[in-house]
Each structure stands twice: as C-alpha cells, then as structure tokens.
Amino acid sequence: MTTPGVDDAVQEQPEKEPVTERRLHPITPLRRAWAPVAVVIGWAVHDPDQTQRQLTRLTTTTLLIALAVIVPAAALYGFLTWWFTHFAVTDTELRIRTGLLFRRTAHIRLERIQAIDVTQPLLARVAGVAKLRLDVVGADKKDELAFLGEREARALRAELLARAAGFAPETAHEVGEAPARQLLHTPPRDLALSLVLTGATWGSLVAALVVPPLLWMATHSVWTVLATALPLLGAAGASSVGRFVTEYDWTVGESPDGLRIDHGLLDRTHETVPPGRVQTVRIVEPLLWRRRGWVRVELDVAGSSNSVLVPVAPREVAEAVVARVLPGVTVPPLSALSRPPRRAGRCVPLWWRGYGLAVTDSVFASRQGLLRRSLALVPHTKVQSVRLEQGPWERLWRLADVHVDTGANKTVTARLRDAQEAAELLKSQAERSRTGRKGARPDRWMV
Secondary structure, three states: OOOOOHHHHHHHOOOOOOOOOEOOOOOHHHHHOHHHHHHHHHHHHHOHHHHHHHHHHOOHHHHHHHHHHHHHHHHHHHHHHHHOOEEEEOOOEEEEEEOOOOOEEEEEEHHHEEEEEEEEOHHHHHHOEEEEEEEEOOOOOOEEEEEEEHHHHHHHHHHHHHHHOOOOHHHHHHHOOOOOEEEEEOOHHHHHHHHHOOHHHHHHHHHHHHHHHHHHHHHOOHHHHHHHHHHHHHHHHHHHHHHHHHHOOOEEEEEOOEEEEEEOOOOEEEEEEOOOOEEEEEEEEOHHHHHHOEEEEEEEEOOOOOOEEEEEEEHHHHHHHHHHHOOOOOOOOHHHOEOOOHHHHHOOOOHHHHOEEEEOOOEEEEEEOOOOEEEEEEEHHHEEEEEEEOOHHHHHOOEEEEEEEEOOOOEEEEEEEEHHHHHHHHHHHHHHHHHHHHOOOOOOOOO
16 A cells, blocks of 8 residues: 555655765875885984984995885875775765775865865976865864866866855856956065065064074084074075065955965965955054055954965055955044053053054954054954953053954954943944844855
C-alpha cells in the first residue's frame, strides 16, 4: 500500500550532482619538495660547528650517495603531498582535503568567507601560477590553495564569491569576475618620495649606521656588532626598500564584491576589502607630508589581515576612497575636532594638543598625535562596546577617557575629555550604536 503523493514527492526531488574533487597545479610538488631539504638546512643552521665537523669527515663518495638519497626522497615527498591534496566546491562549502599520514579536511562555509586574495610570488609569476588565500570568520589562520593556474585561480575566486552572494550553483560558473572601476593609482615617484619623507625610514637607517660602531668601540666583539647590526639593517630595509617593493603600483578599484587592491613589484597581490567588514579607518598624516597635503589610509577589517587602503595620496583623493569604503560617512574637517580642556596639560604636557574628538550622525572620530597625526573613524554601526576610564590623576582634574571597541578587536580612544562630557558621550554613543545597527546594510557580497 502506498500513500498518495509520497512517491510523487520522492520522485520530484532532484538528484544532487556528485561532488567533483580537483587537484592543485602539477608544479605544486616542486614547492612541497623543499620541506625535507629545509629540515636539513635548519639542522645545519642550528648547530653550525657540529655540521662543519660532520662535513669534514665525509668523503666525496659519501656526499654523492647522500645527495642521491635526499633529492629523490624530497621529490617523492612533494609528489605524494600533492597527490593526496584535493579540493571541491559544493553548494554550501569549500572542502580542502590534505595530509599524507595524518589526514585533515577543512570544511569552509561559503557564507563565512570574508575575503579571497590571489597572490603571485615572483617565481609563481614566472611559472604562471597563483595562490588563493581565504579569510574566514572565526579562523586566525588563512586557508590557502597553492598553487593553481592563474586563470583557474581567478575563475575559482569568482565562483566562490558568486556562491557566497547567493547565486545558484549552476549559474555561479557563468557570473565570472565582477568588473572593477579604478578609483586610485599611486605613482612610483610619489611612493618613493613619501618613504624618503617618513621619519621611521630615517630613524631606522640612522640607528643602523650609528649603533654598531658604538658597540664595536665598547665591546670589540664582532658577534655582538653583527647580532645588533643585522636586525637594524633589516628594519631599515623593511621600512624603505621593503615597503616600496610591496606597495609598488598600488591600485584601488571598486567592484560589486568590494574594493580591489592590486600591488607588488616582485610578488603581485590581488586583495579584496570585504563589503561591510571595515570596522575602523585611520587617516595618517606624517609631519613631513603635510606640506604636500599627503595622507596614508589604514584599515581594521574584521576577519581579514588587510591593513592598508591607500599608501600615499592627496587628502581629497584619499577621502573620496574612504567614502567608498564607508558609504554615507563624511570625514570631519580639522576645524570640527574639539580639543580637550586646557587642564588636560596637567596630565599630558604639550601632547594634549594633539588630541581631538568629533561625533557626527554616522561616525565617531578621534585624533591623536602632534608630529604624526592619526584620525580614526569608527562608524556607529560597528561599535561593539563603549567604556569610560578615569585614573586617580585624571579624576583629580575632572578628566576621563572614552574607549570605543570594534569588531576587529581594536579600540579607539577619545583621551582627556571633560568628565561630564565623557559621561554624556558614553550614554549617547551607546544609543547611537543601537539605533545604527538596526538600519545597517547587510554584510553580503555583491549587494
């Protein structure tokens, strides 16, 4: 006996398409093969004296035999790790299955993906492959697919974003990468000049040139000088040449899936600032940049490591880009920022003049710094909590600090405000945050 309608309903249910697993690019084993070699190199660096003694005991025949064993073993390891790595895209998630001896399967829900970046190290650019890196809510470490063909990586990124936006699986392949409109391009000349006019560049360079000779005169120890000079030279290079190489050809474009950022001289990176996930925007203005009217824009993004939006640009251009990141937000002019009361100088002499505060209908804006000004903008919809703190010395002079916490585990502080003003700000900011979240736009792709 059959129940009417039950068999028909069963027959009408569409059969799910089988999940097709894919492998990474065939060049990937070359990358994985370095792991055993890296272990040997790490052991040699860890104990160089023992390594030197062992090498002096080895004959040429023994070295050739060792190479004949290590090289094929490394190649086999790279091939097996590539062979046992698969990934698949389903209607609701991205699955990444890895592991040679210990298997690991990552189930990444598509709606929890915050950003998908395509990166190409120098050798990967030569080989025509790319790395796909995913920012996922609740995950400290990025999952990645390395390596894919360049076209395959961009196509997979577009498909994942389309499915995360709610497109049907059968149409997600056809959506393709959303078109982008260029908003900003940083000329290499401006980038190089901005680094020259940055105090951190000169500070690290002076330290690298002055400290080692002083240590040599004091200790006459080569190892002490090298242990100090190498990190200082590395810091000087990272703050100058390193930043130029990383931020070279910086381009910001606008698309339905967020702001796209492309940059890099040797290693090319294609990043996306997720829509609605920006918690704080900081407009930084170093002292030597003010004459040219340049600023730098930094970000705090929930679930993403993106931290720079504009490396250097005129203020009006940077503010136009900020308006695209934070729709409906206008950057308050400097004249709209109110300073703390003069008695704040009893707590922080001179530097109290660098603090400022402005609260508009859409944003909480706090400034700090005299030489290096930094204006932090927090939309009311992104405020998670508000706190008031008052130390004993501040309590004596009727001052208080108001802290605003965001979803990126960051805090923006309005320092040294009048105690009564701070108490009123605490209540009003909590109310603005509640009402702002009710009318906030959904944090969805391609909305």
